[in-house]
Amino acid sequence: MTNNSSDNSREWAAQAYALLKKRQEEQKQELKREEEQKQELKRQEEQKQELKRQEEQKQELIDNDSRDKLVKPLKKIDEPELGEFDDNFTWSAMLLAAQGKKINQISIDEIDWLTKLRRGLEETRKGFVTELLDKLGDDPLTPESLDELETLLIRADVGINSTDKVISSLRKKLNEEVLGGEAGIKFLKNELKSIIDKPIKNSGNELLVPQKGKLNIWLLVGVNGVGKTTTLGKLAYLSSRSNYKTLIAAADTFRAAAVEQLKVWGDRSNVDVISNKSKNADPAAVVFDAINSAKKRNADLLLVDTAGRLQTKNNLMDELAKIKKIIDKKAPDSIVESLLVLDASQGQNGLKQAKSFAKSAKLSGAIITKLDGTSRGGVSLAVAEEVNLPIRFIGAGEGIKDLRPFNSFEFIEAMLADK
Numbered sequence: 221m222t223n224n225s226s227d228n229s230r231e232w233a234a235q236a237y238a239l240l241k242k243r244q245e246e247q248k249q250e251l252k253r254e255e256e257q258k259q260e261l262k263r264q265e266e267q268k269q270e271l272k273r274q275e276e277q278k279q280e281l282i283d284n285d286s287r288d289k290l291v292k293p294l295k296k297i298d299e300p301e302l303g304e305f306d307d308n309f310t311w312s313a314m315l316l317a318a319q320g321k322k323i324n325q326i327s328i329d330e331i332d333w334l335t336k337l338r339r340g341l342e343e344t345r346k347g348f349v350t351e352l353l354d355k356l357g358d359d360p361l362t363p364e365s366l367d368e369l370e371t372l373l374i375r376a377d378v379g380i381n382s383t384d385k386v387i388s389s390l391r392k393k394l395n396e397e398v399l400g401g402e403a404g405i406k407f408l409k410n411e412l413k414s415i416i417d418k419p420i421k422n423s424g425n426e427l428l429v430p431q432k433g434k435l436n437i438w439l440l441v442g443v444n445g446v447g448k449t450t451t452l453g454k455l456a457y458l459s460s461r462s463n464y465k466t467l468i469a470a471a472d473t474f475r476a477a478a479v480e481q482l483k484v485w486g487d488r489s490n491v492d493v494i495s496n497k498s499k500n501a502d503p504a505a506v507v508f509d510a511i512n513s514a515k516k517r518n519a520d521l522l523l524v525d526t527a528g529r530l531q532t533k534n535n536l537m538d539e540l541a542k543i544k545k546i547i548d549k550k551a552p553d554s555i556v557e558s559l560l561v562l563d564a565s566q567g568q569n570g571l572k573q574a575k576s577f578a579k580s581a582k583l584s585g586a587i588i589t590k591l592d593g594t595s596r597g598g599v600s601l602a603v604a605e606e607v608n609l610p611i612r613f614i615g616a617g618e619g620i621k622d623l624r625p626f627n628s629f630e631f632i633e634a635m636l637a638d639k
């Protein structure tokens with residue numbers, strides 16, 4: 221990046237920061253005003269109560285109930301606090317600007333997420349870009365530096381196929397022209413992005429959102445512990461926040477605690493959970509009930525949590541097939557997505573799981589979780605290239621907001637950020 225454009229971006233980021241700061245200040249003032257009004261109401265009510273008490277001296281108990289009803293629950297600030305105007309902010313704001321966002325269109329939420337994503341991919345980046353940049357410096361790329369790059373890509377779990385692809389197109393490019401370090405990185409980013417974008421383009425659907433006017437059913441599948449239930453909770457929040465009528469089906473009837481875990485998530489986003497109390501209930505029966513409820517309530521999106529025990533994989537696949545059969549029968553017009561949840565920290569192991577699931581269950585997309593604090597974030601590329609699955613969402617943390625629709629530009633920029 222030239223000094224000039226970096227100066228401009230910094231200026232842009234500074235303006236965005238000032239605007240967000242102002243907005244946050246206004247929000248705080250608004251909250252303060254509301255709080256003051258509430259206090260005033262409360263005071264008036266207390267006065268009234270006092271009068272009443274004096275009138276009804278016989279009544280000893282204070283009527284707490286009516287007072288409580290007046291005090292509405294505090295409106296929570298939905299956005300996280302604005303942090304410092306630092307390198308994280310500037311980097312995140314620059315990424316948003318690069319995607320055509322206007323200053324007044326960005327939110328603290330987005331900045332927060334991008335900061336998290338970049339921090340999460342730090343381990344993947346270390347020993348990859350940092351090393352690469354050290355090695356390349358400002359010198360033009362050479363065939364030897366390509367060998368090093370090859371090793372680094374494989375080490376970051378990008379996968380053999382994707383690595384081969386990238387290295388051979390870089391080699392071809394080098395035969396045509398001299399490529400400096402910076403231009404090399406840019407070319408590399410483009411190559412990686414096009415690998416990850418290919419299945420998304422092939423699916424004919426850039427962004428996965430529930431289709432309005434239809435029942436959308438999203439099945440979350442994957443082995444135990446990868447983050448299915450957590451991801452489903454975050455999805456429920458994302459979807460209800462975007463005003464989709466959402467419902468959860470607790471079809472992991474194998475783990476007793478799974479239903480409780482889901483209910484906690486459901487409560488947090490105000491989404492109902494359909495479950496079956498009997499032990500070892502049939503998952504397909506839960507889905508059957510959930511579809512009934514979804515139809516009755518005119519729901520837009522039904523999120524289905526499934527079991528993931530690996531030791532009885534055949535049963536698991538049978539179970540998924542049975543769930544799908546019920547859906548075909550009960551809701552033939554619904555739009556079904558089978559999303560494989562993959563734990564990025566499992567690297568090549570996760571890739572193996574993806575391949576075996578893809579063979580037996582018809583998958584339509586992937587969700588990569590636990591991108592925070594793993595050195596194996598590159599596995600996302602391998603999933604796109606080797607299992608041919610569009611990545612739909614990524615998770616980078618255990619919080620309710622730590623999941624976002626996948627954005628390949630942001631992902632690659634975060635993976636190859638130069639700090």
Ligand SMILES: Nc1nc2c(ncn2[C@@H]2O[C@H](COP(=O)(O)OP(=O)(O)O)[C@@H](O)[C@H]2O)c(=O)[nH]1
Pocket residue numbers: 442443444445446447448449450451528589590591592615616617618622
């Ligand atoms: N750090 C981190 N932990 C996660 C993420 N997603 C899920 N987890 C954790 O992974 C563990 C297993 O998650 P769970 O949703 O129960 O997995 P399931 O068995 O596939 O349903 C839990 O401790 C989650 O808090 C993530 O994006 N980042």
Ligand SMILES: [Mg+2]
Pocket residue numbers: 448449450472478525
């Ligand atoms: Mg679970």
